[in-house]
Amino acid sequence: MTGGGLLHVPFEHAMMFAGVLLLLGLAGVIARRDAIFILLSLEVMLNAAGLAFVLAAARFAAPDGQVMFLFVLAVAAAEVSIGLALVLWLYHYKRTIDIDKARDMRG
Amino acid sequence: MGNYAFYIPAAVAIAATFMVVTSRSAIHALLYLVVSLLAAAVVLLVFGAPFAAAMEVIIYAGAIMVLFVFVIMILGRGPHVRRPGPPPAAWIGPGILTAILAAELGWLEAGGGAVVGSAQVSPAAVGASLMGPYLLGVELASVLLLAGLVGAFHLGYRLGAKGTPGATDKAQKDGGGP
Numbered sequence: 491m492t493g494g495g496l497l498h499v500p501f502e503h504a505m506m507f508a509g510v511l512l513l514l515g516l517a518g519v520i521a522r523r524d525a526i527f528i529l530l531s532l533e534v535m536l537n538a539a540g541l542a543f544v545l546a547a548a549r550f551a552a553p554d555g556q557v558m559f560l561f562v563l564a565v566a567a568a569e570v571s572i573g574l575a576l577v578l579w580l581y582h583y584k585r586t587i588d589i590d591k592a593r594d595m596r597g
Numbered sequence: 598m599g600n601y602a603f604y605i606p607a608a609v610a611i612a613a614t615f616m617v618v619t620s621r622s623a624i625h626a627l628l629y630l631v632v633s634l635l636a637a638a639v640v641l642l643v644f645g646a647p648f649a650a651a652m653e654v655i656i657y658a659g660a661i662m663v664l665f666v667f668v669i670m671i672l673g674r675g676p677h678v679r680r681p682g683p684p685p686a687a688w689i690g691p692g693i694l695t696a697i698l699a700a701e702l703g704w705l706e707a708g709g710g711a712v713v714g715s716a717q718v719s720p721a722a723v724g725a726s727l728m729g730p731y732l733l734g735v736e737l738a739s740v741l742l743l744a745g746l747v748g749a750f751h752l753g754y755r756l757g758a759k760g761t762p763g764a765t766d767k768a769q770k771d772g773g774g775p
Contacts, residue, residue, distance in 0.1 A: 498600060499600055499603045499604075503603075503604075503607075504603070504644070507607045507610070507611070507640070510611055511610065511611065511614055511633075511637075514611070514614045514615060514617075514618055515614070515618070517618055518617065518618035521618070522618070524623065526623045526665070526668065526669060526672075527618075527623065527626060529665070530617060530623075530626055530627070530630055530665065531617070531618060533630065533657075533661065534614055534617060534618075534630065534633070537633075537634065537637060537653075537657060540649075541637055541640070541641070544641055544644065544646045544649045545640075545641075545644055547646075547718075548644040548645055548646055548718070551645065551717075551718055552718065553718045553722040553723045553725075553726040554726060554731075555646070555649075555718075556646050556648055556649045556718060556723045556726075557723060557726050557727055557731050557734070559646075559649045559652065560649075560652065560723075560727070560738070561734055561738055563652060563656050563657070564738040564741055564742055565738075565741065566657070566661060567656065567660070567661060567742065567745065568741050568742055568744065568745030569745075570661050570664055570665075571664065571745050571746075571748075571749040572745055572748045572749055572752070574664055574665070574667075574668045575748070575749045575752035575753055575756075576752065577668060577672075578668065578671065578672075578752075578753075578756060579752060579756060581672055582756060587672065
């Protein structure tokens, strides 16, 4: 059914795949204290969300999922450029990229 | 039989992502993330989304990962800096995973081509959809990217005006003056 052709993957398995990737990324965001790793895990999560869009749309052979994937891609590109610039700022002022050290706002 | 075309790259992606989250060194995590994105691209290709697969490789595994490499090299410290001596064995894990992906791609090209070739959403359909009902979204994405560009330029400009890290703090303190 899914994707047609020889591929008969249950829809749930495709969604579970995206979900597992998302949860792994979430675990990385929560567990890691290194700003670079947090940004990497955010990339994993955004990628999983985009994958879910495409895989869901592939069930109906619709192009909408790939359109949403492109939007997710744009969001990821903007987010990572700003985020890495902020990491450079953090390193410039704190001499570390451990986000637990960036507590000036008592966050 | 065709189902393995999905489950193999899915397993590779999950394993590589797990290594990303648990890896100690940033550059090793980056290597595994590239492998994870390549595996996700194979999944997209198998699911009949060749355009999304190409974008995944070109933009995610290409452009965005290069940004990470830049920043890690600029920070240039910690365990991810290459030390003299025998080359590290960090390439073995990602290499094996990538070899699995390459083997599957070859298998798809050779025999399982029907999986890739059938019921796919062509790039032309995606483009027509982008320029049709989603035109407003494209404009919003362009505004978002412009905001990202201005923001990154702003942050980088202020950072550059202060000179190189390390030298500036001292210079500012010493050179106080009026």
